[in-house]
Amino acid sequence: MVRPALDEWFRRVFDDDAPSRLGTGWVSGTASVFLGAVAAGATLVLRFPGALSAPAFRELYPMAVVRGVLEAGLVVAFLLGVLSLLLRRRKVLGLTGCGLAILATAIGDGGASARGGPELGLGLDWFLLNLFLLALVFVPLERLWPLRAEQSVFRPAWTTDVVHFFASHVLVQALSFLILWPATRLAAAVPDAVVVPLVRGLPTWGQWLLAVIVADLAQYAVHRAFHVVPLLWRFHAIHHSSPALDWLAGSRLHLVDVLATRSLVLTALLSLGIEAPALTGYLAFVSLHAVLIHANLRWDFGALERVLVSPRFHHWHHSDAAEARDRNFAVHLPWIDAVFGTRHLPPGRWPDTYGVAGEPVPAGYLGQLAHPFRAAAD
Ligand SMILES: [Zn+2]
Ligand SMILES: [Zn+2]
Structure with missing residues (x-):
């Protein structure tokens, strides 16, 4: 029973105390982990574009913009992680966010161009881009006009839905x-x-x-x-x-x-x-x-x-x-x-x-x- 255990772990780490209240370090910590994970994934795509990106998108990227956004994302993820470490009693969110930002910087993109490469690839870039943009739009909207205000982002079975989202985008x-x-x-x-x-x-x-x-x-x-x-x-x-x-x-x-x-x-x-x-x-x-x-x-x-x-x-x-x-x-x-x-x-x-x-x-x-x-x- 991996999934219920995973759900329980996420619930304990992310959801332990009044998560929606500002000033507890929860919002900064969660945003830091999310941004750090997306940036680490994007760094991997740039490192191994042939295997991890879909050729149809690969040719379209303005690389200077992609690198600029990625670097800005890493800095913001790190700063939010530090903020969460300062505000929050439990340090796991802040440490994870900072850790992911540091890991992504260490991997680096190797200066590789995303162009060229084989004709078959996984759409990890498509997954990250959609996850990032949809979360950016809908997470704040659901906070501002919630139908069920008590429902967390990490509601029951959300991990299963992330896997569905991942599979349909990567494939x-x-x-x-x-x-x-x-x-x-x-x-x-x-x-x-x-x-x-x-x-x-x-x-x-x-x-x-x-x-x-x-x-x-x-x-x-x-x-x-x-x-x-x-x-x-x-x-x-x-x-x-x-x-x-x-x-x-x-x-x-x-x-x-x-x-x-x-x-x-x-x-x-x-x-x-x-x-x-x-x-x-x-x-x-x-x-x-x-x-x-x-x-x-x-x-x-x-x-x-x-x-x-x-x-x-x-x-x-x-x-x-x-x-x-x-x-x-x-x-x-x-x-x-x-x-x-x-x-x-x-x-x-x-x-x-x-x-x-x-x-x-x-x-x-x-x-x-x-x-x-x-x-x-x-
Ligand atoms: Zn139906
Ligand atoms: Zn439906």
Whole structure:
């Protein structure tokens, strides 16, 4: 039972005394450890770019900026660690943060250029960049407008969700290939004489809007199938097994769920002839919006809630209450659920609890990967 032990260790180290109160050295210590760990990882990527970075991103980095940001990050991590050591009775956070900053400096980037290298690589850079930017945006937002103020960043089972986040980002190259390969072939089989010229005649913003609508219609169908077909539900139950929601919880997805949903959505978009700029815009939108709707944020979007999926709308999708069962399948456009009669949005209310009632889903990452196949064998 490595994971519960790890959770307990993190709880003891990070969460022992009134963590949200300023002046206890908790915020500086945690930020120091986080920044130190990200900087140490980035240093490793620069040291071994061929193995640890994805070629698609490798060519795009402005190296002078990357090095500047990295050096600034190391200095800030070290200073925050010192601040935590001064403020805090327990020194483990400050020492770890300072230690990581010193270790990263000692490793150094070797002056290597990140360009060149083999065509196959892990997306450690993609993981670090996303983790850093999303934490930078969502951790403060969840502190300023929390739905559940008592819920810590280190809530139960958060380590499992970090592993899901890590796996889906580090394997970015393999996953992109496995999504693109069927999508491009299926889309090529669709006749494009009438619709594609019409779509290509639209301006980029028009193609983007069409992409969001078509993607969410396709996503609605696939998502609903994942709920009602028992074989598919075994995979999707993993996503619903999180007992708490926050910006990290949406990462909890079985890889089969990720591959099936994304390749079918992409097939729909490519069949219509949506071009690269609109496609990139859609991908940027979906990556941010998907994180936002899981966040521990008390935002309901007011009058906009009927137009754009809010955190409240998707939190109801994760509710374990009978009233919300198999409701709110859309992830961008809530009116799709209204049209198909599956919208559940009781005025002013949020769900009390989340999860999969009565379904035992393993707590750890590997157990969750194996769960659908084990359940099938039973
Ligand atoms: Zn679902
Ligand atoms: Zn979700």
